[in-house]
Amino acid sequence: MNTFLNRLMGRVKLGGLLAVAAPILAIVFAMLITSVVLIAAGKPALDTFGWLIDNGSQPRSIVNIVNLGTTYYLAAVAVAIGFRMNLFNIGVDGQYRLAALISAAVGGAAVLPGVLNIVLVVVVAVAVGGLWAAIAGFLKVRRGVSEVISTIMLNAIATAFGSWLLIEHFGTVNGNAIATTPIPDNAHVPAAAIVPGTQLGINTFVIVAIVVGIAYAVVLSRTRFGFNLRATGRSEPAAVASGVSVKKMVLITMILSGGAAGLIGMPELLGSSFTYNTNFPAGLGFTGIAVALLGRNNAVGMAIGALLFSFLDTSSDILQLHDISPEIVKIMQGAIVLSVIIAYELAHRYRLVAEQRRVSRELLEGAAA
Amino acid sequence: MDHPRAPWSTVDITVCHQALRKEEAAIGTATVTQPAVELEGITKRFPGVVANRDITMSVAKGHIHAIVGENGAGKSTLMKILYGMQRPDEGDIRIDGKPVSFHTPSDAIAAGIGMVHQHFMLADNLTVLENVILGSEPTKGGVAIDFGSARAKIKEISDAYGLGVEPDTLVEDLGVGARQRVEILKVLYRGARILILDEPTAVLVPQEVDELFDNLRGLVREGLTILFISHKLDEVLKVADAITVIRRGTTVASVEPKSVTARQLAELMVGSELPSPETRESTVTEVVAIAVSGLTVLSADGRKLIDDVSFEIHKGEVLGIAGVEGNGQAELVEAIMGMRPSTGTVRVGLERRAESEEEGTSASEDRDHAGRPASATMSMHDISAWPTLRRREHGIGYIPEDRHRHGLLLEAPLWENRILGHQTQKPNVKGIWIDRKGARADTQRIVFTYDVRTPGIEVAADALSGGNQQKLIVGREMSGDPAVLIASHPTRGVDVGAQAAIWDHLRDARAKGLAVLLISADLDELIGLSDSLKVILRGRIVADVDPANVTPEQLGSAMTGAGEAQ
Numbered sequence: 001m002n003t004f005l006n007r008l009m010g011r012v013k014l015g016g017l018l019a020v021a022a023p024i025l026a027i028v029f030a031m032l033i034t035s036v037v038l039i040a041a042g043k044p045a046l047d048t049f050g051w052l053i054d055n056g057s058q059p060r061s062i063v064n065i066v067n068l069g070t071t072y073y074l075a076a077v078a079v080a081i082g083f084r085m086n087l088f089n090i091g092v093d094g095q096y097r098l099a100a101l102i103s104a105a106v107g108g109a110a111v112l113p114g115v116l117n118i119v120l121v122v123v124v125a126v127a128v129g130g131l132w133a134a135i136a137g138f139l140k141v142r143r144g145v146s147e148v149i150s151t152i153m154l155n156a157i158a159t160a161f162g163s164w165l166l167i168e169h170f171g172t173v174n175g176n177a178i179a180t181t182p183i184p185d186n187a188h189v190p191a192a193a194i195v196p197g198t199q200l201g202i203n204t205f206v207i208v209a210i211v212v213g214i215a216y217a218v219v220l221s222r223t224r225f226g227f228n229l230r231a232t233g234r235s236e237p238a239a240v241a242s243g244v245s246v247k248k249m250v251l252i253t254m255i256l257s258g259g260a261a262g263l264i265g266m267p268e269l270l271g272s273s274f275t276y277n278t279n280f281p282a283g284l285g286f287t288g289i290a291v292a293l294l295g296r297n298n299a300v301g302m303a304i305g306a307l308l309f310s311f312l313d314t315s316s317d318i319l320q321l322h323d324i325s326p327e328i329v330k331i332m333q334g335a336i337v338l339s340v341i342i343a344y345e346l347a348h349r350y351r352l353v354a355e356q357r358r359v360s361r362e363l364l365e366g367a368a369a
Numbered sequence: 370m371d372h373p374r375a376p377w378s379t380v381d382i383t384v385c386h387q388a389l390r391k392e393e394a395a396i397g398t399a400t401v402t403q404p405a406v407e408l409e410g411i412t413k414r415f416p417g418v419v420a421n422r423d424i425t426m427s428v429a430k431g432h433i434h435a436i437v438g439e440n441g442a443g444k445s446t447l448m449k450i451l452y453g454m455q456r457p458d459e460g461d462i463r464i465d466g467k468p469v470s471f472h473t474p475s476d477a478i479a480a481g482i483g484m485v486h487q488h489f490m491l492a493d494n495l496t497v498l499e500n501v502i503l504g505s506e507p508t509k510g511g512v513a514i515d516f517g518s519a520r521a522k523i524k525e526i527s528d529a530y531g532l533g534v535e536p537d538t539l540v541e542d543l544g545v546g547a548r549q550r551v552e553i554l555k556v557l558y559r560g561a562r563i564l565i566l567d568e569p570t571a572v573l574v575p576q577e578v579d580e581l582f583d584n585l586r587g588l589v590r591e592g593l594t595i596l597f598i599s600h601k602l603d604e605v606l607k608v609a610d611a612i613t614v615i616r617r618g619t620t621v622a623s624v625e626p627k628s629v630t631a632r633q634l635a636e637l638m639v640g641s642e643l644p645s646p647e648t649r650e651s652t653v654t655e656v657v658a659i660a661v662s663g664l665t666v667l668s669a670d671g672r673k674l675i676d677d678v679s680f681e682i683h684k685g686e687v688l689g690i691a692g693v694e695g696n697g698q699a700e701l702v703e704a705i706m707g708m709r710p711s712t713g714t715v716r717v718g719l720e721r722r723a724e725s726e727e728e729g730t731s732a733s734e735d736r737d738h739a740g741r742p743a744s745a746t747m748s749m750h751d752i753s754a755w756p757t758l759r760r761r762e763h764g765i766g767y768i769p770e771d772r773h774r775h776g777l778l779l780e781a782p783l784w785e786n787r788i789l790g791h792q793t794q795k796p797n798v799k800g801i802w803i804d805r806k807g808a809r810a811d812t813q814r815i816v817f818t819y820d821v822r823t824p825g826i827e828v829a830a831d832a833l834s835g836g837n838q839q840k841l842i843v844g845r846e847m848s849g850d851p852a853v854l855i856a857s858h859p860t861r862g863v864d865v866g867a868q869a870a871i872w873d874h875l876r877d878a879r880a881k882g883l884a885v886l887l888i889s890a891d892l893d894e895l896i897g898l899s900d901s902l903k904v905i906l907r908g909r910i911v912a913d914v915d916p917a918n919v920t921p922e923q924l925g926s927a928m929t930g931a932g933e934a935q
Contacts, residue, residue, distance in 0.1 A: 223801050224792050231789060234778045240708055241767065241775040242790035243758030355832045357414070358824065 018347045023294075023301075026343035027308075030335035037331055043324050051322060052329075056315030059197035068310035069303075070206045070267050071281075075288025076306055077209075077216050078129075078260035080297040082147075084220060085233040085253045091136055091151025092261040093285025094158030099129040100265030101162050101180070104276035105170035107269070108181030117187035118270060122208075125262035125269075132158065133258020137251040147254065155285075166276070179277035189270040203271040212260065217299035229253060261285065290337045296344060309333060403466035405430040405563055405594040406451070411460035413446055421446050422619045424460070428563075428611070433585055433595045435605040435626075438615035438638055444598045447615070448565050451596070452484045453477035464563070483556025484565040487572070489548050491540045498523060498536035501555050526557050531587045545693065546577040550584065557593075564588065565596045570604055571890060572694050575925040582608045600638070602631045614638055652685035653900050656718060658884030659705075659765075659853045660749060663713035666700045666908075674700040675711065676908040682853070682884040684718075687875070689887045689899030689916065693928050697908035698888045699770055702857050705886070706767050707757040716749040717853060719763065762793055766851035768842055768859050770888070772835070776842045779831040783823065784812040786830050787845055794849055815844035820870060836863040843871050847878055854878070857888045872898065892921040904928055 035045035055061055075092060082089035089095075103125035112120050136154055139145040171178040191201025220226035232239040232249050240246055264284050265276075273280065291309055295302030312333055316326035406428040413421040421443045428434040438444045449455045451462065453471030462469050464480050471477045474484070491500050502519045509515040520536045527534040532550045540548065549569060556564060566585075570578045585595055585608060599605050605612060606626045614622045614637045622637050629637075659682050666675035675697045682688045692698055704711035752760055761767065767790065769775035777786050788797040788808050796807030812826045819840040823833055830838055843859060859875065860868040875898065879885060889895045895902060896916045904912040904927045912927045 222803055222805075224798050224803060225801065227785070227788060227792055227803055230781075231778055231792075234780055235774070237771075237774045238776065238778055238789060240757070241706070241769055242792065243756065243761045244792075245756060245758070352829070352831060355828055358828075358832075 018351065022343040022347040023340050026339040027336055029339045029343075030332055033335040033339075034328065034332040038324075038328065043322075043328075048319065048322070048324060048328070051318050052312070052315045055318035056311050059195050060200055061314050063195050063198055063200040063202055064314045065307060065310045066206060067203045067267065067271070068314060069307045070203060070209045071264060071284060072287055072291050072306035072309050073209050073303055074212060074260065074264045074267075075284045076291035076295060076302040077212055077288075077299075078257050078264065079285070079288040079292040080295075080302060081216065081257040081260055082253060083233075083292055083297050085229050085249065086236070087233075087250065087253055087257070088148045089133060089136070089151055089254065089257045089261075090148055090289070091133060091154045091158075091285070092257070092264070092288050093283060094151070094155035095129040095132045095258045095261035096125075096264035096285060097280070097282060098132050098158045098162055099125040099262035100269050100280060101165060101170065101276045102128045103262075103265075104180040104183065104269055105165075107183040107187060108170075108275065110184050110187070114186040117183070118189065121183065121187070121270065122263070122266055125266060126259040127262070129262025130255040130259035133254045133261065134251065137254030140254070141247040141250050147250075166278075170276075177277055177279070179275045182275045183270070187270070188274060189267070191271060203267045205267040205271055208263065208266070212263065213299045213303060261288075264288070290333065293337055294340050308336070403430070404428055404463075405432075405465060406596070407461075407463040407466075408447075408451070409461045409463075411447065411450060411457045411462070413450060413455065413457050421450065421457070422617075424615070424618075424620050426613045426620050426623060428594060428596060430465075430594050431589050431592055432610040433589055433597055433608055435597045435599060435609035435612045436615060437599055437602065437605050437612060437634065443618035444600075444615055445567060446618075448484070448567055448596070448598060451477070452482060452565060478559055478561070481560060481562040482565065483559060483561025483563070485549070485552045485556060485567065485569060487568045489552055491548060491551060493541040494539070496537050496539055497534055497543075497551050497554075500540055500551060501536070501558050505559055523554065523558065526554055530557070530584065530591060532584060544577075545572050545695070546580055549573070549581065553584070553588075562592075563594045563596065565598070567598050568600075569597070570599065570601060574693055574928050575922055578604060602634050602638075606631060606634070651900060652880045652882075654684045654686075654882065656684045657681050657749065658684045658686075658718050658882075659886075660716045661705065661713070662716075664701070664704055664711055664715065665713050666697070666704050666709060666711045674908050675704060677713070678905075678908075678910055679713075680903060680910070682886060684852075684882040684884055685879055686900045687879055687885040687887050687898050689889065689895040689902040690905050691889075691892065691895050691902055691914070691924050691928055692905035694890055696905050696928075698857070698905060700908070701905070702767075702770070702855055702886075702888060705855055706765070707752075707755055707760050711753075714751055714753045716751050716753075717763065717765070719748060719750045758793065761790055764850070764852035766846035766854040768846050768854070768856040770857035770861075772838055772842055777830045777838060780829050782829055783816070783821075783826040783833075783841060784809045786841065787812040787815065787826075789845075791845065791849065811848065815841060815848065819844035819874070820867070836867045839863050840867055840871065843874060847874060850881075851878075851883065854883055854885045856885055858890060859887070860889075860891070860894060892924050896921065896924065 031049065038045040038048055056065065075096070078092045078096075079089060103121045106124045107117055107121040110117060132154065133151075136145075136147045136150040139150045140147050166178060166180070170180045172181065189203060189205050192204055193199055193201040195202065218226075220230060228239065228244045228249060231242065232244055232246055236246055239249075265280070268281060269276065287309060291302055291305040294305035294308070312329040316329040319326045319328065404427040406426075408424055408426050411421055411424040424443075424447060426436075436444050436447070446455065450457050451471075453474045453476050456470075456472070462471070464482070469476075469480055471480070477484075492503070495503070498516065498520055501523055502514070507515040507519050507522075509518075523534065523536045526532070527536075532554055534547070534550050534554050540551065543551065549572075553564065553566075569581060573581060582604075585597070589595060589610075597605070597609060606629075609626050612624050612626055612629070612634070613620055614624065614634065616638060624634070624637070661681075662679040664675055664678045665673060668674050678697075678701060680688060690698060690701070700709060703709040705715055752763070755763075773779060776789075778789060781789075784805075785808075788803065791797050792803075796804055796811045798804050799807075809826060815821065816823060816826060821833070821837050821840045821844065823837060830841070833841070839860070840863070846854060854875075856875070860871050863871065872894075875883075875885060885898075887895065887898055896919060899916045902914040902916045902919070902924070903910045904914060904924070906928065914924060914927060
């Protein structure tokens with residue numbers, strides 16, 4: 001196996017193309033897997049993909065894809081902030097749900113007028129998400145508790161705590177639903193109906209998501225803080241030796257990750273539901289993990305991943321008309337994530353060995369000259 | 370296949386000198402047997418400067434066969450190939466005359482090859498018995514581990530070869546020499562007939578080395594074959610039956626120990642004049658650069674890893690710390706760098722230059738900056754409570770012992786590695802922003818000044834050879850004119866040329882007033898570079914030694930606490 005790879009690698013020249021080719025090949029591979037499942041279930045594979053693309057390219061679907069993608073993207077960034085430092089914040093899910101609930105209650109109280117209320121809601125959401133995540137960060141720094149364990153547990157606690165807050169304090173019962181007081185009209189994020197052919201508008205919170213994405217990229221790659229964060233992620237002992245206070249970094253990163261998680265519920269809360277109720281979307285934190293993996297924690301990569309996932313989720317509705325379970329896209333999403341990870345790993349190894357070969361070759365040539 | 374093995378060898382004397390030597394060597398033990406190991410035309414292309422190129426050698430059964438070469442000559446790569454950890458790009462390996470191809474170490478083990486690594490791979494909290502059977506546990510009735518038969522077998526091996534290993538002692542209670550015997554027993558237990566020992570004496574003091582050699586002689590008497598890798602010539606001449614010299618990745622000579630002197634062997638190894646770490650004209654000043662007093666480091670369970678260590682290093686002075694590895698050197702360094710909690714005080718003479726003032730981040734000693742010309746007056750500042758970053762900002766450079774763990778971000782490009790450890794200093798940053806241009810330009814400077822062999826500064830640190838990685842680290846830590854340099858094994862695993870270059874850089878910086886704390890396992894390096902030497906044993910400074918008149922042997926016995934060095 002080793003020689004096979006070596007032989008293969010010796011001849012293959014690797015450029016930046018590989019970074020693009022790897023995920024595309026992985027997606028094709030995932031489609032193959034999905035086709036196998038479809039065929040096994042007695043459904044037409046090619047037609048299914050055709051229906052998905054058809055439905056996904058309707059104007060109405062495009063708007064929905066962008067709106068859902070905005071949410072997925074924010075979730076992915078929240079997860080990726082931790083990932084870059086080898087910090088597995090599995091608790092994004094609980095962080096955003098609690099943040100959405102409390103900020104919805106604050107927004108519904110309408111203590112501030114109009115736009116200021118929007119700002120207040122967002123600030124409260126970020127603060128709640130950050131604080132909830134800080135618990136896990138604090139436990140890790142002070143007691144060495146793995147953040148994987150603590151954030152998973154905090155998710156469960158957030159669910160129970162959220163229900164209690166909603167039922168006992170913030171919620172009002174309306175029929176058999178229970179919801180917070182709706183945020184007044186003057187504090188809604190507007191929708192921009194810019195896609196021709198549909199009256200549905202794109203949630204302007206997408207701008208916030210883009211800004212968050214740019215900030216994420218710039219802070220990580222251009223600032224001292226970002227350097228320390230990436231250094232800690234790459235090698236904790238080396239970071240310690242270089243003078244990075246890893247404990248401080250763990251706490252700050254956890255808070256940043258949770259703060260970003262606080263934004264996840266905002267497009268929904270400020271753009272369409274205006275209230276937190278029992279139907280508020282759940283599980284977005286886990287979608288975020290998948291999208292972050294898919295996009296390799298890269299700001300642009302995650303945007304593509306988020307749109308791909310929201311495309312699959314949005315256009316799968318049509319499959320019911322053809323008597324195909326829309327859950328088939330869940331299989332496809334899972335297959336995509338797995339095969340993309342494998343493809344990236346292979347590409348990474350290819351590139352490392354190729355680079356080592358290039359270095360020794362150039363040095364040999366240099367020595368000969 | 371250039372050398373004849375059968376009847377006509379007598380006719381061929383003039384044609385094939387080397388082959389004849391091997392023949393002669395073989396005659397001693399077994400007249401007609403195949404060589405235990407034959408390597409022919411082994412080539413391994415590998416990142417970095419040294420690759421294995423056309424290596425050809427033959428090891429007779431029942432011999433201690435030494436493979437010598439400078440650090441970085443390719444000995445370890447060759448042994449990894451023989452042990453199945455790496456596959457050669459070209460060439461043949463024959464064991465007992467049969468061609469073999471190893472994919473993994475298990476293949477090599479199955480062929481009767483065992484490897485004793487330089488760094489022991491033993492679990493401290495298990496007994497010798499448990500360590501030995503780990504991974505190949507004999508079972509009773511398919512489930513339960515058969516400790517009884519394992520114990521009997523270990524006893525039997527230990528007695529047969531005179532290893533004196535007790536199966537039921539805890540490994541953590543054993544000394545270095547005994548641990549090594551456990552490692553040897555471990556490979557014998559797995560049925561090895563050919564043993565590879567990778568620099569087995571690196572961690573031993575001279576007295577333990579002699580014991581090891583007695584053991585090795587016992588092993589070959591019983592018919593085992595030993596491949597002994599070393600770059601210590603006196604040891605090789607003492608123990609080996611045959612010697613193969615490797616230089617720049619290829620075999621340059623096969624010689625008999627009786628027919629060569631250490632001098633000749635050294636010339637074969639280096640191919641030219643040996644560089645020497647000597648530095649005799651003293652540059653030591655009166656000004657104290659760093660003063661450590663009463664430094665104590667406790668382990669998690671309250672043992673004293675460093676016990677009340679005190680010393681001063683003056684500007685222009687190199688203080689060497691001699692000691693067998695694992696006697697607290699690593700903890701001492703980490704405590705001085707602020708990476709490990711400790712009690713006692715560390716003080717440095719602060720005479721900060723203009724550059725660091727601009728930082729503004731940690732200009733708490735403002736009053737010291739009153740007049741720049743008054744550099745002669747330095748005041749001592751207690752830095753015991755400072756975090757690592759602040760210590761580094763104030764001119765303490767650090768060359769870590771383990772460059773892969775502590776010195777580099779292997780997957781990051783060279784210029785990002787230039788920033789590591791200096792992320793608050795120019796030219797790497799401007800305020801909160803990384804100064805990519807500045808960092809890149811300065812990396813280019815280091816690559817040029819320190820002769821880092823690399824096609825560019827965008828390649829990952831991983832792609833460089835160990836020696837070049839080390840040069841990059843040394844260059845980085847010498848940037849910005851540090852006042853104090855903590856150097857752990859600054860030339861470990863570095864090839865001869867680079868070693869000489871690093872020594873030159875250290876000497877130059879010392880002449881300009883750098884204070885160096887030098888930790889090294891290379892006694893020649895320690896004696897040659899240091900202005901004064903201290904010996905550390907079990908976390909305590911046990912002796913002060915004058916490097917001008919001490920031999921490595923005397924130093925070695927001080928390191929074990931055997932004799933009192935003057």
